Amino acid sequence: MAGVRLEGIYKKYPGTDKASVTDVNLDIKDKEFLVLVGPSGCGKSTTLRMIAGLEEISEGKLFIGDRLVNDVAPKDRDIAMVFQSYALYPHMNVYQNMAFGLKLRKFKKADIDKRVREAAKILDIEHLLDRKPKALSGGQRQRVALGRAIVREPQVFLMDEPLSNLDAKLRGQMRAEISKLTKRLETTTIYVTHDQIEAMTMGDRIVVMKDGFIQQTASPEELYNHPVNIFVAGFIGAPSMNFISGSLAEQGGALRFKASGVDVVVPEGKAAVLRSKGYIGKEVILGIRPEDLHEEPVFLEASPQTIVNANVEVAENLGHEMYLYLNGIGTDTVIARVDGRSGVRDGVSVKLALDMNKVHLFDKATELNIFET
Amino acid sequence: MSTTDWLKPLQHILNCPVHAVSKSMAEWSDLVSNTAAMRQGDQKFSSPIEGERIEKDGRTWIVIASTEYAVDLLEIESSSLQTTEKELISWTLQLNRGTLAEKKRAALPETERNALKLGDWIQKQLESDEPAYSLPDHLTVGSRLFNEMIPFLLVTEQSGTKQATYTELEKLLRSFMSDDVLLIPLKSQEWLIWGSVSLLKDEDSDAFDEQEEETLEDSLASIGLGLHEMLASEWIGECHLAVAHPTSPAKGMVETTILLRETINLGRKFHVGTNIHLPWMLQLERLLNSIPEAQRSKYLEQSLKRADLFVESEMLSTLDTFFTLDCNVSETAKKLYIHRNTLLYRLDKLKQETGLDVRQFRDAVLVKIILLLYKVTKRN
DSSP states (O other): OOOEEEEEEEEOOTTOSSOSEEEEEEEEOTTOEEEEEOSTTSSHHHHHHHHHTSSOOSEEEEEETTEEOTTSOGGGSOEEEEETTOOOOTTSOHHHHHHHHHHHTTOOHHHHHHHHHHHHHHHTOGGGTTSOGGGSOHHHHHHHHHHHHHTTOOSEEEEESTTTTSOHHHHHHHHHHHHHHHHHHTOEEEEEESOHHHHHHHOSEEEEEETTEEEEEEOHHHHHHSOSBHHHHHHSSSSOOEEEEEEEEEETTEEEEEETTEEEEOOHHHHHHHHHTTOTTOEEEEEEOGGGEEOOHHHHHHOGGGEEEEEEEEEEEOSSEEEEEEESSSSSOEEEEEETTSOOOTTOEEEEEEOTTTOEEEETTTOBBGGGO | OOHHHHHHHHHHHHTSOEEEEEEEHHHHHHHHHHTGGGOSSSOOSOSOOTTOEEEETTEEEEEEEEOSSEEEEEEEEOSOOOHHHHHHHHHHHHHHHHHHHHHHHHTSOHHHHHHHHHHHHHHHHHHSSSOOOSOOGGGSTTTGGGSOEEEEEEEEOOOGGGOOOHHHHHHHHHHHHOSOEEEEEOSTTEEEEEEEGGGGOOTTGGGOTTSOOOOHHHHHHHHHHHHHHHHHHHTSSOEEEEEOOOBOHHHHHHHHHHHHHHHHHHHHHHSTTOOEEOGGGOHHHHHHHTSOHHHHHHHHHHHOSOGGGGGOHHHHHHHHHHHHTTTOHHHHHHHHTOOHHHHHHHHHHHHHHHSOOTTSHHHHHHHHHHHHHHHHHHHO
């Protein structure tokens, strides 16, 4: 097994001025499960394809282990790939599909057989070894594609949205299986997805990308609790973080955040940082996650200085929890996640307290998180 | 005879220092650009040709031989060398070139020699005003080429040291497809592959009756996808592949090559990011490509009230997916991971801004055409 190191990687396509991937630096540790996540066109797949050797690197260095592999062909990089559009070899049965890469590498028949059967057992496809791909379901085909990668026992697995062709239920199941599998095989894995739930549940670390630039690289917890900018804050978490545009003002010895329908006290710890960075009197954007808006009486009593009034446009009851779509807090719709038993209905007015210890404040011009920079 | 064998006698005849030097392609390119005015012959920079001559600061370099990565040169240090003497050396080396090429070819295995002959013949027909469409008898290699086979055209884009050899690719294809494979090198990095029709036959098709009957095109597309996946991961990396209906190589060699080349060109032009190109999926693209550029631009200008809408990548990917999924709103929303209402909002926005409602057949056709035209004219 081996780590992967990207040093100042760029991808520029001929005839375009703008780079598709700009100055990507990553040090992926041996056995780590790293997820590249971002909206479509953010450069995550291009980055993975450069690691795979399917795209040439315009600038920078790529190491697998200690070996510089910029000019090494994909087959010689000791990697195995599973892509969204994975194609099984239609004229070969499952066994032959899994064995083909090993056969090319001149493995002994007995070794091939052992590896294929072991992988088939892990993936629970032993009973399908004689079948041709078109006799398999989507989930079974996906397992064969994974099996083809596993038998190689590569230094690194590269996966590009491998679950996106599966239905939601199967996707959830395979998500857990891939996580278990890579832990068991102890293979470094780089996984591309646009789905932040996959990213949060599978990755040891997550790289959030936008417009070809890395926005933040951190553990799932770190990304969720300490996003460095508005993009990361809005991208990670579902429903997304709420953003309220307002200003900061000193009043009665306390620092207050004021916006349309909002006048709340900023806790002293955060206020001190804002004062020291010169944000008093300036416009900022307050970010608050849906679960940090509370309607429980206990919280309202404990936080009288952070209460806001809002109208419930829609209350979506999911059983265990409820999403309230609110207006009256800032200018845009704000979503609150409350207890499913709260009994709030469409059209009513509610009082909610903001958990100001959990809020983030972003610089309006740079969109950076004031507390993380 | 090696270079060292004739270097000394040449030095003696010319009565000046003569060296054999080797330069990388980059160094050769620098030398050519710095001495462009002095270069013999009328070409701009291209691959060095045996006998080609460059002069600078009293030194003369003459190409002895070249590969894709380096060029071997004769370096003569004398400004007093007569033009006739230089031309004589060039002429001798040019003569040597033909002999060398023949020797090189003669040293190749028979299969590769025959394939090269076939490749040369196809190339000649493609360049000719009146191409012959049937293979001449001496190239048919027995009866093998009269059987139906599946044609593929492979175009790779790798540079320098990553380029692969005929033997390597042929061996790989034999492992993948069975021994019945014919590989013909066309231009540099372009290969015509003929595979056995047995790839399409399914011996155990009875085992899964619930599966819908696969069409020939579906089977060819699957084979193409599988072959591309194998070539990308087990060989050289990214490549473009086109596949057409089975035909007899002896009769359809030229026509098939023309069709497959056109298919790859259309696919690369209209569907950037796609690597498998299927002629039966590019009918509309073929028609649109035949419209002159000026007329295409004029049509776009007239039919687009809001061109900027088609610049938005979100709108482009929404419409692409919508058309791929036969204008099915629910399936499109599912595929794009957006709520059905979000998709409807986007389509309504398009209708509001352009007057075209893609849920109506007539407007859908128009938008599809505009989208295809926009993709190619935008890049021009």
